[in-house]
Amino acid sequence: MTVGENDELLAERLATAAGAILLDLRTRGGLDGKALGKAGDEQANAMLCREIRTARPADALLSEEEKDNVARCGQSRVWIVDPLDGTREYGEGRDDWAVHVALAIDGIATVGAVALPGLGVTLTSGAPVALPPANQPLRMLVSRTRPAAEAVFVADKLGAELVAMGSAGAKAMAVVRGEADIYLHTGGQYEWDNCAPVAVAQAAGLHVSRVDGSPIRYNNPDTYLPDLLICRKELAGAVLRLAAEYSPAR
Incomplete structure (x- = not known):
């Protein structure tokens, strides 16, 4: 100590x-x-x-x-x-x-x-980094092994490039570091998977929410968290709208 x-x-x-x-x-x-x-x-x-x-x-x-x-x-x-x-x-x-x-x-x-x-x-969160300009084309992070269908749909609508990466923390920090612009996850996580990344992302000035736009709350009896969005603030409205439009029947 x-x-x-x-x-x-x-x-x-x-x-x-x-x-x-x-x-x-x-x-x-x-x-x-x-x-x-x-x-x-x-x-x-x-x-x-x-x-x-x-x-x-x-x-x-x-x-x-x-x-x-x-x-x-x-x-x-x-x-x-x-x-x-x-x-x-x-x-x-x-x-x-x-x-x-x-x-x-x-x-x-x-x-x-x-x-x-x-x-x-x-x-x-104690030493937030400055966000560089957005990537052109936009870059959206997805799982190496199970890309979420919602993310693929949103990326297609935005003309974003899909970037496969491993851990949730690595993906979230890629947005913080400016290597990508959007991390949309709908496959379910637990509180430990995203609490630290969310704190760091918020401090860096990024948008953080559930995929329906609601805030993420921690220290719940049930630690399961169904979904997560971390992205540049200027993209949040479009990503949330497109995520809401997604239907498995498409």
Whole structure:
């Protein structure tokens, strides 16, 4: 624990440190694929949970890799972490995976840090980056393995290029970094999949919402979140309208 460390600096430090653990584990060799992903999840999670409980003992904690305690719902401050977002990509030796450390206050993603260890970068809500100009043509991020039909429909209507990428954190941060313009996801996620990315994206001045335009709330008894939109603000109206127009019968 660092004396006087605020929430933003704590999130950044822990996300970066977890990324270093994961890189070191992969570099050492001896494990690959699912076994490497499982070991990485366990080691990064152990450190994150230990450090958060030490630094913020009064706060609640929700982690993908820990048994949930719904008593957290009665607390204002809850740390929401994903020790390894993109386990498949990590195990395959790719760079499009991430570490998420977030703090939700009264249900709002308030503090976030997303480490992209394969790129040597950690993006945080405490130090938002300036958005570069939009891409021409527009670029829309989709899953490597299961592109959402809604996203394909919207991309076609906007004349946007589809860009396949791994983890939710990597995709969200690609919009923050200006490598893409739209991340529309309708395949379902959990709170740990997008709380930190949402906090970072909001701080960078991006539009963040559910696909129906409603706000995203965290620290719910049921941690499932059906959909997510992160995009440049000037595109939000068109994307939301087109998403509403989509029908599976088309």
